[in-house]
Amino acid sequence: MEVVNENSAMLSNFEVYGLLTDIQAGRGQNKPNKHQQQLATITYETIKYLETKPCKHQSEESITEFMKELQSFNLTKAEKVQILNLCPTTAVEIQLIIEESEERLTEEQIYKLLDIIVKYNPTEADQEEDNLAEMDSSND
């Protein structure tokens, strides 16, 4: 077997999650048969891991919108994929992901970036807060 291209494209967690759930449901091109025990194992483990990540709550539309908003920040492909997969919530995390963030982004831009991330990737804590807020307002 010969490797033609080691890295033809970068996939986000969301895309891999979609592919693996398809394989598990038997909807992919290769239905899992009784000889593919190892594939079943790794599919199961990887799905379990990805479900703990924010990609579980993402959708294709939210990701396309998210990418459009990120365009104004001039980030590299690797940085965009990391932000999508990790959903940073603090400025420290942004500094880790984006190289030379102090030189490339002003403080205002960093906060704007964090706001956009929260807008498109509500965490479960935010969703619970929203639900509680709705309950409070309906009880009034």
Added chain:
Amino acid sequence: NVGLCIALWDVTKLEDSYIFPGDGASHTIVNFRYVVFRPFMDEILTGKTKSCSKEGVYVSIGIFDDILIPADAMQHPSRFDDKEQLWAWEYETDDGKHDLFMDIGEEIRFRVVDEIFVDTTPSGPDGTANQPSEISDTESKKTPYTIVGSISEPGLGLLSWWNS
């Protein structure tokens, strides 16, 4: 030397099938794309601490266990506590030094600094065939793919250190 292969993505090209003399099976050249787990250099990942030893901290991310953060890539200053068998970050504040222990099973954020690929295909039998062959565990523990991480930057290390 590609990474951890996960699943087939698609097949891009199927060429003609051939049958070779002396072999009943048909052989086809197939071009396909595979989903591979391979973090790039300097990528930030989050995992769980698996175990600690003098060499450093071993981290796992569910699907992949062979991630090591060596002793010299810890936050400065850190020390290995023999009694607890855990690594600890000696954090200095105005009221003195605090030991932040890296407990097992804690979520930890690290940066990928190196990857090591080792060829583990079995080699032929040795010349000294007179000795009874014992299965030596130390030999067969080579992992084909190891990731080396670092937590020596602000924001890296246990998530509990940085989340207020």
